[in-house]
Amino acid sequence: MYRINANYGKLPGSYLFSTIAKKVAEFEKQNPDRKVIRLGIGDVTQPIAPSIISAMHTAVDEMGLAETFHGYAPDLGYSFLREAIAESDYRQRGADISPDEIFVSDGAKSDSGNIQELFSADCKIAVTDPVYPVYVDSNVMAGRCGDYDAASGKWSDLLYLPTTADNNFVPELPDRECDVIYLCLPNNPTGTTLTRDQLQKWVDFANEKGCLIIYDGAYEAYISEEDVPHTIYECNGAKNCAIEIKSFSKNAGFTGVRLGYTVVPKELKCEGVSLHDMWARRHGTKFNGAPYIIQRAGEAVYSAQGKKELKEQVAYYMENARLIREGLTGMGYDCYGGVNAPYIWMKTPDNMTSWDFFDRLLEGAGVVGTPGSGFGPSGEGYFRLTAFGQRSNTEAAIEAIRKM
Amino acid sequence: MYRINANYGKLPGSYLFSTIAKKVAEFEKQNPDRKVIRLGIGDVTQPIAPSIISAMHTAVDEMGLAETFHGYAPDLGYSFLREAIAESDYRQRGADISPDEIFVSDGAKSDSGNIQELFSADCKIAVTDPVYPVYVDSNVMAGRCGDYDAASGKWSDLLYLPTTADNNFVPELPDRECDVIYLCLPNNPTGTTLTRDQLQKWVDFANEKGCLIIYDGAYEAYISEEDVPHTIYECNGAKNCAIEIKSFSKNAGFTGVRLGYTVVPKELKCEGVSLHDMWARRHGTKFNGAPYIIQRAGEAVYSAQGKKELKEQVAYYMENARLIREGLTGMGYDCYGGVNAPYIWMKTPDNMTSWDFFDRLLEGAGVVGTPGSGFGPSGEGYFRLTAFGQRSNTEAAIEAIRKM
Numbered sequence: 088m089y090r091i092n093a094n095y096g097k098l099p100g101s102y103l104f105s106t107i108a109k110k111v112a113e114f115e116k117q118n119p120d121r122k123v124i125r126l127g128i129g130d131v132t133q134p135i136a137p138s139i140i141s142a143m144h145t146a147v148d149e150m151g152l153a154e155t156f157h158g159y160a161p162d163l164g165y166s167f168l169r170e171a172i173a174e175s176d177y178r179q180r181g182a183d184i185s186p187d188e189i190f191v192s193d194g195a196k197s198d199s200g201n202i203q204e205l206f207s208a209d210c211k212i213a214v215t216d217p218v219y220p221v222y223v224d225s226n227v228m229a230g231r232c233g234d235y236d237a238a239s240g241k242w243s244d245l246l247y248l249p250t251t252a253d254n255n256f257v258p259e260l261p262d263r264e265c266d267v268i269y270l271c272l273p274n275n276p277t278g279t280t281l282t283r284d285q286l287q288k289w290v291d292f293a294n295e296k297g298c299l300i301i302y303d304g305a306y307e308a309y310i311s312e313e314d315v316p317h318t319i320y321e322c323n324g325a326k327n328c329a330i331e332i333k334s335f336s337k338n339a340g341f342t343g344v345r346l347g348y349t350v351v352p353k354e355l356k357c358e359g360v361s362l363h364d365m366w367a368r369r370h371g372t373k374f375n376g377a378p379y380i381i382q383r384a385g386e387a388v389y390s391a392q393g394k395k396e397l398k399e400q401v402a403y404y405m406e407n408a409r410l411i412r413e414g415l416t417g418m419g420y421d422c423y424g425g426v427n428a429p430y431i432w433m434k435t436p437d438n439m440t441s442w443d444f445f446d447r448l449l450e451g452a453g454v455v456g457t458p459g460s461g462f463g464p465s466g467e468g469y470f471r472l473t474a475f476g477q478r479s480n481t482e483a484a485i486e487a488i489r490k491m
Numbered sequence: 492m493y494r495i496n497a498n499y500g501k502l503p504g505s506y507l508f509s510t511i512a513k514k515v516a517e518f519e520k521q522n523p524d525r526k527v528i529r530l531g532i533g534d535v536t537q538p539i540a541p542s543i544i545s546a547m548h549t550a551v552d553e554m555g556l557a558e559t560f561h562g563y564a565p566d567l568g569y570s571f572l573r574e575a576i577a578e579s580d581y582r583q584r585g586a587d588i589s590p591d592e593i594f595v596s597d598g599a600k601s602d603s604g605n606i607q608e609l610f611s612a613d614c615k616i617a618v619t620d621p622v623y624p625v626y627v628d629s630n631v632m633a634g635r636c637g638d639y640d641a642a643s644g645k646w647s648d649l650l651y652l653p654t655t656a657d658n659n660f661v662p663e664l665p666d667r668e669c670d671v672i673y674l675c676l677p678n679n680p681t682g683t684t685l686t687r688d689q690l691q692k693w694v695d696f697a698n699e700k701g702c703l704i705i706y707d708g709a710y711e712a713y714i715s716e717e718d719v720p721h722t723i724y725e726c727n728g729a730k731n732c733a734i735e736i737k738s739f740s741k742n743a744g745f746t747g748v749r750l751g752y753t754v755v756p757k758e759l760k761c762e763g764v765s766l767h768d769m770w771a772r773r774h775g776t777k778f779n780g781a782p783y784i785i786q787r788a789g790e791a792v793y794s795a796q797g798k799k800e801l802k803e804q805v806a807y808y809m810e811n812a813r814l815i816r817e818g819l820t821g822m823g824y825d826c827y828g829g830v831n832a833p834y835i836w837m838k839t840p841d842n843m844t845s846w847d848f849f850d851r852l853l854e855g856a857g858v859v860g861t862p863g864s865g866f867g868p869s870g871e872g873y874f875r876l877t878a879f880g881q882r883s884n885t886e887a888a889i890e891a892i893r894k895m
Contacts, residue, residue, distance in 0.1 A: 089702060090761065091766070135555050135560070143554075144548060144551055151538050151539050152538050153537065158536070197778055204632065228608065296492075298493060342563045357494065360500065371506050372624075372629055374604070375600040375749065376747075377597075378747065
């Protein structure tokens with residue numbers, strides 16, 4: 088009799104956003120005449136920029152002609168895209184990353200979930216808390232997190248690095264042994280980030296202790312402040328201790344287009360074994376490349392016209408972020424983030440739990456956000472709102488909260 | 492100090508097709524005036540059918556307008572595609588599979604590689620031999636195959652089920668304990684298949700012994716004979732013991748478009764745990780859906796016009812298969828497959844090894860095929876040619892082999 092991977096059974100309940108969807112559906116059923124505004128899940132609302140649409144049409148036409156048809160893509164991505172990424176996202180920022188250190192994928196969620204396969208089952212994992220659930224759940228499935236304690240909301244073998252208003256959202260370096268550290272900066276869900284000097288301390292720590300950093304830079308395009316790094320490879324020594332994962336979902340609205348990439352520097356070795364070679368083998372064995380049409384869309388992101396259009400798109404969302412942040416602050420709420428990231432992380436009023444505030448906001452204002460506790464134990468007492476809505480909805484949400 | 496997954500280090504050498512590519516590049520460098528015809532890797536050459544191109548243009552336009560823009564897709568795939576699949580690939584064949592048992596993905600290679608995550612690390616794996624390398628390599632990476640013995644070309648903990656001319660390409664049922672059995676029918680690389688009655692024996696065996704069958708039906712569109720099943724769910728009891736993986740790469744030429752799906756029936760349970768729920772959790776955690784544009788392309792595959800166009804495309808490749816099979820048979824080679832699959836599996840002449848014949852064919856005729864030994868120890872002494880080339884190249888290849 089075959090046996091299942093018992094680690095799956097350790098995962099508690101349903102995924103955060105499924106629970107929210109169910110609660111909202113129930114509310115809408117009971118209040119058919121109430122308008123509901125969704126500022127919960129981090130999905131974009133602006134259409135794909137014109138120059139990208141044009142590039143996709145061209146690529147679709149190519150696929151329809153024998154002379155220009157493209158079959159299997161190169162395992163690790165087309166050169167035209169890898170070169171554009173290396174040039175714009177790295178060399179122009181002074182980070183020495185070459186095209187063949189870039190692995191094109193179908194999205195940062197896949198890469199975030201799959202990257203842990205490279206590590207031994209007994210590696211100790213550290214995450215900032217609150218955190219994007221994929222890092223934790225994918226390691227639970229691989230048996231690295233021990234058991235879940237419902238009372239504390241914690242996994243027995245996972246090292247939590249609290250990141251809250253108490254430490255000004257600058258987590259302390261780990262004080263216990265750990266092997267693999269996940270950092271998402273600018274951060275989902277808190278919307279806060281670290282300066283270059285602060286991140287350098289993490290890189291130095293990792294090199295000193297022999298840790299590996301998985302650096303998720305999905306929200307990089309939203310950075311507005313000068314001293315915030317756009318890639319971990321701006322830090323000295325990062326190529327010896329860090330893998331960086333990037334997304335096209337938030338800078339170019341590709342949540343439904345699906346494209347991402349991961350950088351594994353050639354210098355990155357563990358006892359002589361190249362992680363670059365391991366990830367290449369993983370890609371070659373369990374993945375068959377991102378669609379040609381989508382990789383051409385990715386290339387257009389880096390064209391002069393594409394960059395111009397996307398700068399406007401990011402500015403649109405960041406104006407939403409400003410409206411939410413200033414609106415809520417003006418009402419007396421404590422708000423964080425929203426300056427270098429499209430998320431506003433607010434303290435719940437009156438020491439309400441995150442889920443109680445979720446209910447109050449839904450019932451009182453018809454606004455859907457995300458309970459902070461869904462991102463980890465240190466998220467309790469916080470609440471996330473996203474700036475990815477349409478302007479009119481965002482304004483209406485703030486107005487409804489004001490009247491609540 | 493973090494530690495790597497040591498199983499990766501057990502994988503021998505490079506991927507089969509990388510080795511071939513290097514040999515061909517070397518030959519071309521030394522013989523710049525010789526024409527090389529590639530009938531090696533199973534990549535298609537015909538452009539995407541007009542009705543699918545048209546559907547993708549429409550979907551691209553939708554993505555460019557706020558009113559019709561699509562962000563994150565439903566985790567498990569859009570209903571329009573899941574319903575089309577359930578209707579055409581299952582209900583119309585008398586197989587009772589519902590849309591919510593279908594999980595849309597970015598391709599059968601990903602699903603084939605990832606599906607093993609659902610099983611415990613100590614499950615014993617069985618594969619037919621020769622076999623698509625992904626099944627083996629993905630289980631090696633998870634530590635299920637033991638160690639590799641270069642002399643025999645075998646993994647110590649893997650159960651091999653020889654499938655050769657000696658048993659008329661009908662493998663014997665396992666005579667030792669095993670838990671998970673991979674079957675690819677019609678088969679890559681042998682191009683042979685089983686009848687419905689023969690497959691029913693495997694389903695009965697799996698239900699009796701408590702085994703799970705991973706059924707790869709990537710080449711289903713090439714079936715021409717009446718008594719060959721188009722899905723394992725045509726067999727009684729298969730919903731209690733089988734997961735089916737399907738590709739759009741070979742029936743619709745999507746090798747560079749990327750789309751596939753996996754069926755996990757709701758009945759399929761292991762000691763009360765639903766594998767459907769487990770795969771849903773895996774999808775929800777480590778995958779973010781196939782692109783909207785590509786799912787619309789998949790829907791067009793099932794339209795009346797799409798079906799008509801693709802029937803012609805499959806017929807084109809099957810005429811190539813006939814030309815190769817009859818051409819080689821006429822020259823005195825022993826050939827198999829090519830009737831229900833786009834692969835011709837030939838015995839090497841004069842007891843040559845697969846790689847020796849690879850060299851002779853490349854040097855003597857400028858034709859690239861795939862050495863059978865690359866697919867497993869029982870592939871030694873065989874050679875694979877694909878029918879996915881262009882007609883003129885296929886004809887030229889046969890002519891060059893004739894003159895060799």
